[in-house]
Amino acid sequence: MLTTARGPVVAVLGGDATGRAAAIRRLVADGPAASAGAVTFLTHLCRVAARELPATGVGISLMAEKGVRGLCVASDDLGERLEELQFVLGEGPCIDAYATRRPVLCGxxxxxxxxxxxxxxxxxxEAGIHAVFAFPLQIGAARLGTMDVLRDRAGPLRAGEIETxxxxxxxxxxxxxxxQEDDSGDGSGLVGDVGxxxxxxxxxxxxxxxxxxxxxxxxxxxxxxxxxxxxxLADVARDVVDRALRFDSDTP
Structure with missing residues (x-):
């Protein structure tokens, strides 16, 4: 398993692209299997990204059409709060990256x-973040969500960091x-969590x-x-479904 020490485990920003890719894939493999569920696996992926870039925090949000959030995970509590904040406000780099299908790089x-x-x-x-970078998770016309990279210092990502x-x-x-292909339909695994x-x-x-x-x-x-x-937002949705919260014209 990965340790929590700061700093890259391997020099992924050096060498050729093939070597960097192999190094990252080994780090990802040295953790929970995808069958452990979306939250567990994607959290591990965020932590790998945060260390290897490096970054103050990394978050992944999975979304449905029109940018409705389905699942949000991050490398740490701050990253998760700031990831969630974008969906509460309806604005931010991950919202833009999902809508435009292009990376949003704000150094x-x-x-x-x-x-x-x-x-x-x-x-x-105010939370101490001075640079944000968002990358869409997509293949062809299919959009799945975004990955956000947060840094507590200003400055652009280097070419190798963007590749990573x-x-x-x-x-x-x-x-x-x-x-999606392997889901058993019993509510476990990736699709069960995204569901x-x-x-x-x-x-x-x-x-x-x-x-x-x-x-x-x-x-x-x-x-x-x-x-x-x-x-x-997820807690508000749960209260609405459980009928613990009802909206009317006076609801803020």
Missing amino acids: DLAGQDPNRWPVYTPMVR ALLIADISVDVLLAG NRAQLFQAQGMVMVQLGVPLHEALTRMRAYAYANDRR
Whole structure:
């Protein structure tokens, strides 16, 4: 298993691309198998990425069409909170990378257009993050989600670091697609975990009926409620489905 010490285990940023790829794949293999489930395996993948780039934190979000989050994991608690924050706010690098199907590379949050992510940027900088990079997880026309790289110092990723990030993104896609093919349908494994997004879809539909608004506005209202009450969007969705929370015209 990987240790928690900072610093790359191998010099993945040196040598040729084939050597770097082989080194990263060995590190990924030296951990839980994909059959352990999406949360366990992807968390391990995030930790490998955070150490080998290196980065302050790395997060992976799996999404459905229109950017609805299905699953969010990260290398640490801060990374997970900042990953979740983008879906509560509806803005941020992973939202843009998913929508445009292209990497979003912001080496200095202080120097970017303040209107790009007007709420996300100051909150992330306050948390000590000064550079963010998002890579879409996709193959062909299929979009699965994004991988975010967070750093507590400003500065661009070097060419080798971008190659490493793209390689880890590709490994994520390979494993997720294999999980779709191998899933037993019993709620375990990758697809079982990703299937938790169904609760968010169900909650969206319930809020749509409660408020008499379109589906996309129902999600906006849920995000606003989560933000106003400092809660995770997934927890709000669960409360709606469990009928512990009902939206009406007075709900923030």
